[in-house]
Amino acid sequence: MATEQDNTSTLREQVRQTYAAAALAVARSGPVGCQDSGAGAEAIPLPDASVDVVISNCVINLSTDKAAVLTETFRVLKPAGRLGVTDIVADDHLSPAQRAERGNWAGCIAGGLSFGEYHAGLEAAGFTDIEITPTREAADGLHSAIIKTTKPPN
Numbered sequence: 001m002a003t004e005q006d007n008t009s010t011l012r013e014q015v016r017q018t019y020a021a022a023a024l025a026v027a028r029s030g031p032v033g034c035q036d037s038g039a040g041a042e043a044i045p046l047p048d049a050s051v052d053v054v055i056s057n058c059v060i061n062l063s064t065d066k067a068a069v070l071t072e073t074f075r076v077l078k079p080a081g082r083l084g085v086t087d088i089v090a091d092d093h094l095s096p097a098q099r100a101e102r103g104n105w106a107g108c109i110a111g112g113l114s115f116g117e118y119h120a121g122l123e124a125a126g127f128t129d130i131e132i133t134p135t136r137e138a139a140d141g142l143h144s145a146i147i148k149t150t151k152p153p154n
Contacts, residue, residue, distance in 0.1 A: 044075075053083075054083045055085065058087055079154045090112045090114045090142050091115070094141045127151060128152050133146045
């Protein structure tokens with residue numbers, strides 16, 4: 001089952017369209033479970049330890065409560081579950097004001113955590129084996145990055 005957790009109606013609509021296309025493409029191979037809960041990532045409406053993998057494409061940086069997103073993600077993952085996201089990450093030396101200033105031309109990048117803050121937030125939520133790999137510079141001191149981590153096994 002795929003569950004969409006997003007903060008913007010435009011992106012939710014794009015995800016719904018993608019689910020519909022995917023369901024049509026694999027209809028001949030068996031049932032496909034897709035669900036749009038309409039909820040935000042700060043309160044995922046799934047039971048504890050019910051998900052094998054969580055993926056996200058540049059959504060965590062949009063949340064005003066990133067700690068809640070990371071904690072909720074950890075909660076819904078099964079033991080040894082994996083988190084793989086792309087997100088905006090800032091150089092550690094940039095203040096929140098400097099990040100916001102750089103994000104003025106594209107507001108979605110202004111909310112990125114620094115590398116250290118992202119790592120600390122994942123650790124605080126309980127994750128291990130944390131990897132944050134920058135892929136390209138989105139603005140001066142702000143980077144697109146791939147974040148991979150794991151919930152410890154029991």
